Amino acid sequence: MDIDTLLPALQQHDKQAFASLVRAYHRKLLALASSIVGQAQAEEVLQEAWISAWRALPKFEGRSSLKTWLTRIVINAANSRHRQNKPELSLDAAVEDNPGFWERFHPADGHWSKMPGDWGNENPDQLLEQGELGRCLEKTLNKLPDLQQTVFVLRHVQDLELDEICNVLDISSSNVRVLLHRARLKLFQTVEHFQETGEC
Numbered sequence: 001m002d003i004d005t006l007l008p009a010l011q012q013h014d015k016q017a018f019a020s021l022v023r024a025y026h027r028k029l030l031a032l033a034s035s036i037v038g039q040a041q042a043e044e045v046l047q048e049a050w051i052s053a054w055r056a057l058p059k060f061e062g063r064s065s066l067k068t069w070l071t072r073i074v075i076n077a078a079n080s081r082h083r084q085n086k087p088e089l090s091l092d093a094a095v096e097d098n099p100g101f102w103e104r105f106h107p108a109d110g111h112w113s114k115m116p117g118d119w120g121n122e123n124p125d126q127l128l129e130q131g132e133l134g135r136c137l138e139k140t141l142n143k144l145p146d147l148q149q150t151v152f153v154l155r156h157v158q159d160l161e162l163d164e165i166c167n168v169l170d171i172s173s174s175n176v177r178v179l180l181h182r183a184r185l186k187l188f189q190t191v192e193h194f195q196e197t198g199e200c
Helices: 003-011 015-037 039-059 066-081 091-097 124-130 132-143 146-156 162-169 173-197
Strands: none
Touching: 003 015, 003 039, 003 066, 015 039, 015 066, 015 146, 039 066, 066 146, 066 162, 132 146, 132 173, 146 162, 146 173, 162 173
16 A cells, blocks of 8 residues: 555544554654664654654645655654754764775765675675674664764665755765765674674
8 A cells, every 4th residue: 555645534634544654654763763862762752753743744745755754753853852963074084094995985876896805705695694794784783873873774774865864864965975984884894894703
């Protein structure tokens, strides 16, 4: 079922339509809230977001999809819970801390220019099937600073475009790029380390 087709019923505060909306998006939005405020507060933040969405549905104008609109509400609720100063980040610090930083990424799209470690013995799918690399990556992702983790999750789990991330988090595009590169670099280092040692 296409949730966007429920919009007229949702705007009339139809409880069954709203229950369908919650069932469709609750799990992903909970993961998003958790990436911003941590698991301990995520459920409470998401409940606040659902209440805000319920109240605002009659005014929803459809300028974006319901998913994008809900994502913004969750991020706003999580950010208001986790409000702090957001200094401008410098890419220079990432470069200084990591010699060869630029060589690790393809200049056109930011993907790895060279795969980490020796991928010849086992391919990434086999490693993920074993579960070890997946657990290492999840551990690394959970240890990232909150904003890095949020940007990474929005981009690679929620599939938001960079300009949407800027709007939702109210940060500059240069900050988004720096945060995304730092998160990718940490994950890259985890994969490299795992390939070399077999450990996290």
